[in-house]
Amino acid sequence: MEITKVETLLTSPGRNYLIVKITTRSGIVGYGDATLNGRETVVKTFIDDYLAEWLEGFDSDRIEDIWRMLFKGGYWRGGPVMMSALAGVDVALWDIKGKRAGLPLYSLFGGKCRDRYGTYIHVHGTTDDELIEKCREKIKEGYITLRYSFDTPDPFRKGNFFRQPYQNPLEKRIEVGTLKKEEQIWDEHVYANDLLKVTEKLRAALGDHIGLIHDVHGRLSSDQAYRVAKALEPYHLLFLEDPVDSFNNKVLENIKMQSATPIALGELFNTISDCRDLIDKRLIDYIRIDISHYGGITPLLKLAAFAEIFDVKTAFHAPSDISPLAHAALAHVNMHIPNFGIQEYVEPDAEIKKVFRSPVRMADGALQIGDEAGLGVGVLEEAATELRYKPMFLPYLRDRTGAIQNW
Ligand code: KDG
Numbered sequence: 001m002e003i004t005k006v007e008t009l010l011t012s013p014g015r016n017y018l019i020v021k022i023t024t025r026s027g028i029v030g031y032g033d034a035t036l037n038g039r040e041t042v043v044k045t046f047i048d049d050y051l052a053e054w055l056e057g058f059d060s061d062r063i064e065d066i067w068r069m070l071f072k073g074g075y076w077r078g079g080p081v082m083m084s085a086l087a088g089v090d091v092a093l094w095d096i097k098g099k100r101a102g103l104p105l106y107s108l109f110g111g112k113c114r115d116r117y118g119t120y121i122h123v124h125g126t127t128d129d130e131l132i133e134k135c136r137e138k139i140k141e142g143y144i145t146l147r148y149s150f151d152t153p154d155p156f157r158k159g160n161f162f163r164q165p166y167q168n169p170l171e172k173r174i175e176v177g178t179l180k181k182e183e184q185i186w187d188e189h190v191y192a193n194d195l196l197k198v199t200e201k202l203r204a205a206l207g208d209h210i211g212l213i214h215d216v217h218g219r220l221s222s223d224q225a226y227r228v229a230k231a232l233e234p235y236h237l238l239f240l241e242d243p244v245d246s247f248n249n250k251v252l253e254n255i256k257m258q259s260a261t262p263i264a265l266g267e268l269f270n271t272i273s274d275c276r277d278l279i280d281k282r283l284i285d286y287i288r289i290d291i292s293h294y295g296g297i298t299p300l301l302k303l304a305a306f307a308e309i310f311d312v313k314t315a316f317h318a319p320s321d322i323s324p325l326a327h328a329a330l331a332h333v334n335m336h337i338p339n340f341g342i343q344e345y346v347e348p349d350a351e352i353k354k355v356f357r358s359p360v361r362m363a364d365g366a367l368q369i370g371d372e373a374g375l376g377v378g379v380l381e382e383a384a385t386e387l388r389y390k391p392m393f394l395p396y397l398r399d400r401t402g403a404i405q406n407w
């Protein structure tokens with residue numbers, strides 16, 4: 001089917017999302033997500049100025065060929081901007097293929113391996129008691145796995161707190177803000193001690209069987225990460241996420257040798273070159289690739305198959321900063337792949353639902369997707385155009401000496 005038009009729609013239903021829309025000569029339209037949090041306009045320019053015209057005239061059915069052309073053609077390759085753009089195009093092409101076939105995408109991949117897929121909910125507490133209380137509420141709602149985060153009081157400066165990034169569409173979402181230069185202070189030693197204390201309390205309060213996840217967000221240096229991963233063993237986390245910087249394989253190897261705490265990592269990766277060694281040396285237990293920053297469904301299916309050989313499970317990154325188009329694409333992948341582990345998910349709020357009709361449903365603490373053809377997401381373009389892009393920025397961190405740290 002000939003591609004006749006490639007367009008982008010930048011919308012802001014509370015968060016900025018970059019939608020790719022591909023139209024074919026027959027009139028079938030496909031949508032994909034190309035959002036890169038805090039860098040949306042750069043990806044938009046890349047698609048509008050470089051990819052759109054190039055794609056016109058190609059056969060939408062040849063997804064693999066188009067993906068390879070975009071990746072290998074033009075010489076420069078990789079990086080979050082390019083791979084987010086490719087993801088938007090790739091998912092839109094899969095959407096078209098599914099609509100043409102009259103089949104949901106998981107069916108085109110080879111069919112379902114499961115009837116539903118597991119998820120976890122993010123819980124943040126400003127005090128230990130509040131955290132425990134909120135976790136109990138979520139367990140009552142049916143969740144059996146929780147990702148917890150908390151505020152750590154600064155013992156040396158009254159009223160100052162170290163905050164971890166957390167996800168919750170109903171509370172203030174701290175991963176983005178309107179300030180261009182939002183500086184935060186971080187003390188990894190105080191945080192590491194607090195993490196051990198909070199986890200011990202939480203495990204004692206919630207019992208043995210609730211799955212617990214914590215995201216360090218690469219904010220420990222290796223000495224502290226070794227200590228933390230080892231000391232957390234008795235509380236048997238489902239996994240510890242990003243204990244150190246994602247690109248330090250030697251440190252990850254040492255963590256794996258010294259501790260039995262399962263490790264999840266990978267949300268910053270854009271191509272297989274970033275994570276091949278981590279997987280084939282079995283240095284991680286869960287791979288956390290973000291479909292929207294990794295070039296879309298085509299490379300994600302290959303990555304999952306590669307990880308399966310080494311018994312590495314998936315825990316794909318999917319916070320509120322990617323759109324329901326990406327969450328739906330993940331749903332199709334998760335229904336199909338055998339080595340699915342768990343899926344991060346944030347329920348779209350009322351504002352997001354003005355733009356996207358998502359086929360992903362929560363039932364009994366797990367997620368399901370219907371059998372609509374293609375991706376199954378409805379995009380309300382008029383609402384998307386009305387909700388205009390608002391510049392938003394990611395904060396940055398300094399330690400007590402003023403030196404920059406991983407945010
Ligand atoms: O834009 C940054 C977020 O995607 C990130 O902070 C969220 O680490 C994150 C997660 O695991 O959801």
Ligand code: MG
Nearest residue numbers: 215217241267
């Ligand atoms: Mg994370």
